[in-house]
Ligand code: FES
């Protein structure tokens with residue numbers, strides 16, 4: 001079964017017809033030619049397909065496109081096309097990647113994560129998990145915990161953490 | 170023979186030239202290439218480990234709207250060569266391992282292809298299979314050589330005798346698990362068959378090597394195959410050799426000439442179709458006097474191969490060359506199993522082969538009452554024990570000392586279970602790293618002057634994330650005496666001059682030396698004031714010193730491990746590596762490669778294990794939810810350093826490879842630290858919590 005949907009992707013309205021079985025990730029990549037989100041697992045286990053969906057980080061391989069009609073999507077490319085968004089710049093400065101395949105997902109996830117921390121959301125390593133967190137308390141342990149949904153097989157984690165630490169300041 | 174014109178760009182931390190493309194997600198990996206109106210392939214796979222296909226009913230799939238073709242062994246064309254049994258797919262009804270390709274559905278959309286594949290009914294006459302590696306496997310055999318061309322067994326003196334006469338011996342069995350490379354980018358190919366040529370956007374560690382491997386299988390001349398691979402999302406060896414999905418994609422494209430066919434393995438499919446590291450069982454024997462001086466070293470490795478194609482991991486190799494001892498022995502035995510064929514995974518041989526011996530050295534240090542660093546220093550050889558040649562440079566001791574200093578090793582109380590922090594038992598451990606210098610001939614490069622001080626340099630190298638694109642531009646800049654921004658580099662395309670595989674930590678030194686040679690010829694022919702369009706070509710220069718010296722990189726890794734007294738949970742808050750690898754071309758990307766290798770080593774030590782179901786012959790934890798690779802929270806303070814090493818003999822760059830050494834020794838350092846923390850000696854990877862609970 002097909003459905004007609006409209007998305008706003010990186011600031012542009014995009015219309016398309018999708019099979020109702022099509023994931024948001026495949027819609028972006030195969031229908032709209034938006035290939036910044038990558039497919040590392042298709043099962044919500046690696047984070048490489050992460051985008052900001054209505055401002056929150058989401059793994060697009062776990063979302064059906066048909067359920068996202070009207071959604072506002074920002075990919076790594078949409079953060080800044082020249083790579084100079086502060087989070088992208090921090091990843092460049094700290095060499096927070098090698099092959100770069102997980103990177104668009106890491107960067108979207110990092111931007112979403114910092115917003116979550118700014119909003120006071122606690123994580124599993126926050127001293128009071130029922131309380132809230134202050135952005136100034138976003139130490140390495142917090143960053144590592146909150147970024148553990150984004151795998152990097154090249155093993156760039158220590159550089160990713162220092163990049164995010166700097167960008168979150 | 171160091172003859173870089175002026176090291177100017179080389180040895181500086183140039184930012185990755187493809188960095189902006191990667192942080193925006195616009196660098197095109199294989200599956201990202203926009204092609205018009207593509208078709209999608211979904212494979213059919215064997216659900217048993219051994220047998221014969223007696224029936225394949227493809228009709229329900231063919232009747233589905235949007236299905237363009239269904240391929241099975243019944244209608245697939247005959248391949249021109251079945252020499253490589255892994256690539257000779259769809260040629261018979263035989264099933265040699267679970268997950269094997271039995272066919273493919275090609276459809277207008279990925280959803281239709283997958284649905285149609287699920288409708289194909291495959292009947293198999295199942296036969297008894299053997300999939301479990303055991304040290305006492307009845308069919309163990311002696312391979313003719315081990316990967317790539319090392320002798321299977323070596324022996325000098327008599328290790329048995331040395332062990333009998335020694336004051337102190339270690340004789341233990343160590344095992345490493347079954348590992349999957351799992352690069353983040355799945356193996357992907359986008360194929361077009363048109364006018365008797367095959368074009369592939371491919372995720373590979375070598376465009377030319379892929380072409381060389383698949384052209385004869387398809388009955389094509391190499392010139393009829395074009396492979397394009399500008400960006401590759403990691404490989405770690407699994408994209409270093411051609412795997413069967415390439416042939417399946419090519420056959421599908423041939424079925425639909427003029428039509429692009431896209432095929433990416435799913436993460437699950439990668440566990441049976443993209444290579445892996447064999448599990449190993451290692452008997453390690455060390456014989457020494459009371460002062461820890463080794464008189465004998467023996468490593469006997471048992472590993473698996475597939476029954477249909479042999480791969481023999483060279484696990485015993487590092488012990489042949491690491492420490493001095495008069496009596497030495499190393500052997501390899503293979504169990505032929507009904508499993509997928511093992512292949513390269515980051516530092517084949519060295520990675521598993523430095524686990525057993527480096528843990529055994531720690532056991533020997535304990536037995537002798539010696540500091541493990543001192544034990545290694547006492548057994549430092551003056552020449553390569555295997556060949557008798559001098560090392561072109563060997564700075565293991567400098568790495569151990571520098572690392573000890575940085576890590577705060579001095580004054581360490583060697584008593585196991587001597588330090589605690591609340592309920593956490595805390596320990597530290599050390600192990601050595603080594604990796605050979607593979608300087609591989611056979612690449613070619615061209616240099617062309619574009620005018621206005623700019624040059625185009627071409628060599629079909631690959632950048633898997635190593636930084637090759639950046640590092641080669643640095644080398645070219647210095648060789649031509651201009652700034653990096655004046656170099657336009659072309660890589661990753663068989664339309665460019667041939668290059669060898671990005672494997673064996675050989676890329677930078679082999680391709681880089683080739684560029685230096687092409688630049689030398691260019692300058693010789695055109696001087697300092699070339700005209701636009703002037704062009705010169707060069708090939709990998711021979712290294713006359715290669716015959717005279719043994720060439721290896723060395724390193725030392727230090728780990729702090731915490732084991733929870735009640736739960737057995739293992740954490741690695743600190744990991745430090747110090748390496749001696751010749752000249753470091755780009756400190757920024759080099760550090761990333763080294764910490765990346767160490768992170769993968771930590772992952773191997775604590776988490777990774779492909780779990781086989783012996784009843785069905787498949788890997789049960791075949792995804793990222795259950796095959797755990799280290800995540801961000803698993804990694805603590807981890808850092809890599811290197812010492813200045815000037816090696817005039819290795820190659821024109823004075824550099825050694827660094828892509829693999831980072832993973833060598835990590836697991837041993839962690840196991841040794843875990844022993845120090847708990848007094849429990851783990852000899853079986855991974856070091857999971859159950860191993861500390863008794
Ligand atoms: S591709 Fe979506 S989480 Fe892995």
Ligand code: FES
Nearest residue numbers: 098100152153154
């Ligand atoms: S940079 Fe390669 S997987 Fe993260």
